[in-house]
Amino acid sequence: MPYPLLIPPTEIISMKKLNFITWLFVATLAGCQQQPKEAITTPLHQMYSEAWKFYAGEGVDSLWQNPDYNDAAWQTVSDLQLLKDQYVALKNGFGWYRKTVQLNEKLQTAMHEQGGITLHLAKFAAAEEVYFNGQLIGKTGNFPPDYTGYNDGERSYFIPEEAIRPNSDNVIAIKFFDGWSAGGFLASGTTEPFSLSSASTPDKVELTIAVADSDYIFLSPGPVKVSVSIENKNAWAVEGVLTIKLTTDTHDSITTYKLPLTIKGKTTCSDNLKAFNSLTFAPGFYRYEVSFSRKDSTVVYKEISLLIGVDPEKINSPVDAQADFKEFWDNNLQELAKVKPHYKLTLQPEYSKLDYNIYVVEMRSFGNELIRGYYAQPKKEGKHPIIVEYMGYGSLPYPPNQTWDGFAYFILSIRGQALNLPYNHYEPNWITSGLDNKDYYYYRGAFMDVVRALDFVSSRPEIAADKIGVRGGSQGGALSFVAASLDKRVKAAAPNIPFLSDYRDYFKIAPWPRSDFDAYVQAHPEAKWDDIYTLLSYFDIKNLAQWITCPLIMGFGVQDNVCPPHINFAAYNQVKSEKHWVAGAEYGHSTGAAYYDEVMQFFKDKLK
Template sequence: MPDTSQKAGGRRNAQSRREDQPMYPATLKVAVIHWVMLCAVASTVAQTVDLSGEWRFKKGDDASWRQPDLVDTDWQPISTGSPWEQQGHPDYDGFAWYRRRFTVPTALRDAEAFALTQSLLLSLGRVDDVDETWFNGQRVGGHGTFPPNYAGDWQAHRSYVVPNALVRWGEANVLAVRVYDGSGMGGLLGRRPLLRAATWREVVRLEWEPGLGDGLFTAPRPIAFQATLHNDSPRALSGDLHWSVEDDEGKELSRSTVAVALPAGRATPAVHSFQPSSPGFYKFVATLEPVDGTKLLFSKFTGYLPESIEAPLTREPDFDAFWKETLATLAAVDPQFAVERKIDRDSATHEVYEIAMRSLGGVRVRGWYEKPKTGNRSPVLLRVPGYGQNMRPTGSDAPIAFFSFNVRGHGNSQQDVSGLPADYWIRGLDDKRGYYYQGAYADCVRAVDFLAGRSELDPQRIGVTGGSQGGGLSLATAALDPRISLCAPNIPFLCDWVKYFKASHWPEMDKWIEARPERTWETTLKTMSYFDTLNMADRIRCPVLFSLGVQDPVCPPSTVFSVYNRLGGRKEFRAYPNDAHRVNGAHRAVLNAWIGREFSRPAK
């Protein structure tokens, strides 16, 4: 079964920026940096208990290890921030426990937030894969599901509310974290776990229960949006709950108000119904006020009849001629394939090679080819990059070949096209000939040329996958090259540009258009239409598996369904109701199984 995640021999690279966390256009990065700076300032001002430093660690699983009076002096010292594999336990997968003793200073009770909420917030960061966390012997939270129904959740940031009653002020407290790792790197990966006073927004929570588990409503009847208000504070609260509904372009469609009472330490159900007038994605907004003068706002998107979303094509009359010309020009470029063995990167199951080639315009592009050592003719998975992503060897032990390919301006393909600044989507946008994505799409086809010519590979089983920009590149490759036998786009970018710019706002694009008087939204969208996978979808004949995040603000799910609904062949999707712009950890198992099944089908 193929492993398409970033796991080396089933392992993930925990030292550098994760391969499946691509960069986004520059304006978003600036906003994120600004947000991080604000958070850093806030945490400096707040009173906190730093929980980094030395913890205690033991492999295995025993329920008694959560008890605060357990003697753990014979446990191994360990640090957070790096996996246990790098701290003396290579290749270990399974259960393990972390423990930490610390003192909570009485001065923390003087924090303004604590005076209101009477609670602390434990912030652990990421845990790989599943955790259950205990504070002085009492469970305060967990993420993922332990075996036998194992479901990892290594991407989630762990934050748990700790009630005042559990805290031993000015004395020793014990934190115990039960961890299970199914494969790859495991352990507490947060570099600076800490404890601080909890805010109202952290102790008064609204949990959504959208759709039928995937955040989608597929029946033509009113959406009954169910939620639960949790008051984890020791005080009873009351106020008004304001409901509003917006479409994914920000237009308010309805508004209403109900009075609510929230008993201390209890959960209160809340339901709001709305009948959409058309298929699409809708944002439910719940505003609770006042909570001691604090207004709390919660929002969530849901989809209504998403498989009935219809987006009009924007193909220009010369669309087919343009791509025929582009592919012919590419074919005339001597690929000059160069294969260089990288023995130091070999795994137990695969040989590794760095591949270089020439693409459209003679641009040099490269990638990492992993060939099974079995000698059998094997299927191959082409992996293409997200925005600014550096593709590297997978290190997977799956019995297939992998080609982790960097299009121009990415990873090891920057000899002729720089990756900085990361403004790919506006490079050459004045003309379809020379636009960045003309070259990037051609690069992917050139990568298929390489794979189709390898005698050790089965040319009838060439798949393509990627996330974000890589999802869009996967779709474009499958549309432009009939040699692709399966396509697995995750949270795809490059979909339905007209809707995209209505459902999301990018100041970077506004600034680019405003820089020259001859540029308009009309001319910009005309150029981008040649590279819109909406206009390419009906050319895809191979099986396709999409994944999407219902809360995704970077690649809105409505744009994903615009393309999905244009596909004419076998297709499936998986929607993750709480996910924004990320590939859900659970989807990796779904994707691996699907690729395995598709590659096992007899070739046509």
């Protein structure tokens, strides 16, 4: 009969600022007894042409996923090229692919034997829903307004036999979103990225991790509780090894456990398979890497990685500002004040049909640089509060809100980016442009552009200059910190997933932008890392954040590997004014609709 298994800690780890004691309890593994092994065969693949039908748009309330929909008017595109290389654009970040396929006799036979087939998309971006004959068979991520972040990994989806028409046409429809680029298939070359194959055993094994705290952030004195569940959808038993690796977010190993398991067909080891139920962590973020692999083999059935946070407001990332830090920024503000802005507004009629007149604003900024932005001037009379929005790194320009919600809006394009991209004269990677001297570093001028945007909105007679809020995500989150730090005209700040923070730790956690700096150092042998970190300390928002005096709300994605939560809190923890944070448990480089709704209420409360 099944019996409880107790696996005591194999070691006690002592690390700087981390005392970790763990017991792994695996109790009453129902359904995990010895069963016959499956016959292991090489999957049979059927390849198809590169041609797909494509249409740009979200297709709300459409029938575009239905197999009987007539897509003859859609344009034909190739999955061997990026959409942008085919001069194809998305609409509001959305697009659809459709393709009609048939199964050959060998694949039909394999389908009957395995109970289904597997659809392979190779590398794809960034979030999608996949339909087969009108049935949703799988998805990656979520669409706006609940976008969970960018994902460009390889995709495979199991299609059950009952969804397949074996001797007829089958229609694949893919709805996808990518707010950063053209999205869709990321293959580029001669290797066909799309295929159907016979299902293999790993295709029908599901591995999930459940976290006891809904936002994945644990606060003292409560324990950290994480459990693992494995579902075997095969008719036969699977025999393998469950591996749980625990690391810091900087990839320092803490401990690894391995547990042999045999899971009967059509059963789940779930409620009674609980891992790491009693944990003691120092403040920080921690990564669980969980995999279930075939015994005595390199074949991985499934693997998952996720992060959790523990007492993030107690993370210690001390200020490392140089002695002349304040003098440096005071001098920059004085230099900016000498530059006459020469504001020029050009009406955009196509965006001005509702409750705002939308203008492109041109103005001179630090170093006499010409910068631009979109201004939404309310048609409603009176003085209005305004939200100044700062954009993400490399984001394409977009107009402001056009339906009245109580606020005026200004969306700034900092130098060289967005509306200013056609006139960019900086190095291709802005973050390493001028890295040899802080006086010529890209973000010196860019941070002053942030302040010039506040000069503009304060000059407008229809704007209540004592009711200015700032917001932005990623680079825009960092620039929101900058605005609130350098200018007391900001009365409320709402940064999310902020960039440009705690560089020494940042470069240990995330692959980018460290990769851009590595390339710079390789191209400039005279560059020294200590000198680079010294320069970056002048442009580190954790060093600026100590000057913030207005209320602040910060959103972050716990799974973010672009601007990881550790660096978000490095800046947040230096803020001494009223503040609070909102966590997106499963979000990557995004925060979602709940945070947006809370931010809008925050602005309404603080900018009355």
